[in-house]
Amino acid sequence: MTSLSLLCSVAIAPANILTVPPCIQLGNQAANGRYSLALVWHTPNNPYTFELKYQQGTSTKTAKLDFKTISPETVEPHRVYSAALTGLKPGDKIQYELRESGSVVYTGTAIAPKSDRQDHTFAVFGDCGTASLVQAQISYQASRTNPDLLVLTGDIVYDNGRVSEYKSEFWPYHTRSDAWPSKGSPLLTQTLTVGIPGNHDILMRDLNRFPDAQAFFYYWHQPLNGPITQVGEPGSTVLTGTPERLAAFQKAAGPNYPRGANFSFDYGNAHWTCLDANPYVDWTNPKLRQWLKDDLAKAAKKTWRFVSYHQPSFHSSTTHQGEKQMRLIQEIFEEGKVDIVFCGHVHNYQRTFPIQMGAKKGATREELVKDDWAVDKQFDGVKNLKPNGVIHIVDGAGGRGLYNVDFNGAPEKWKPFQATYIADHNFSHVTVKGKRLVLKQISRTGTEVDRMTIQK
Ligand SMILES: [Fe+2]
Known part of the structure; x- marks a missing residue:
């Protein structure tokens, strides 16, 4: 690298080369190791000669690159490039430089995944990709809190998880070069971000109707360590479409489909298990249950265990009360000593009392x-x-429209397990310091609206 003084993400290239700038994702940590990351960027469908060098301290490495061409007939063909940053020193800053044909086209920074002994912070929100002012405000406020990790609890884009919807509803709000409350922020280029599949992301499975659907599997590069390895296995999301469309989708999605719908990873002294809660998944299936049990058992020495999926097991809103399918695994959560489950789907903020299996x-x-x-x-x-x-x-x-605002301040309308209910736009910001966790709920204007502390 020619310079070590590159402290912030800067787009140097003509804008038409990087249609989405490098976003920080987990990559396939199952293969690349816990202290690795992926940088994922988009370009038009032209031949490029990229090189990405990254540096921690005095060590400079060249990343291994890969790309897929995304070309369903309803969108402009484009490429999704990924760079694997491996062997990182936990918690240390990474500086990187992306060159194309020898010219620097982007420089940026990231923080390597933190170790068990390092404190960390994370933010959580979902139901966001809706091209709204509110989404921009949430992105802006979340970026201001500068979390180490961001978890999106699904419904990343509306309505059908399409490439075209990511382009208009999502990327412009979270991959900006600057931060404005009315426009969004560089959140995904500054913060390691994890995507969980919601119903609006992957439940539209007809590629004949929307050939550019299922974009989740194109754009999220995450650990390939889930229980489902083949299409058609119980719990896999099975698509329909012409043989040509199905083949093109599989080629472009690569190993992300279908395995990427469920996965787990470690961050700091916490373990995260991320699940597909869509209704085609039968969580009474013994293989799925055993994978979850084993995953949590392997995380027994972690101080914290978090689970995230889209459709909540417990909430008080009137909408979506018929979708309690994930209660089937509450027993496994309790046995596996899960601390907090983060969900989306219901458009507000709700927190339960600690729930016990009991009878x-x-x-x-x-x-x-x-x-x-x-x-x-x-x-x-x-x-x-x-x-x-x-x-x-x-x-x-x-970002999406709120549910049951009339339940605000009306606990008589809440379910008996409900501790807090706030139907307004907000996100969680969580600080984890050893055995102490502080969750703050931050509004779209930056105000703290709820707080919860756990001490182990
Ligand atoms: Fe949803």
């Missing part, structure tokens, strides 16, 4: 959908900081 252990599906769950009401996250049970948080207030 529900081994219950039938009919019993599980009833709302008479045992909860720990001693835990308040203010004075009593030790929860007994699994806390469920709905973080679906990232």
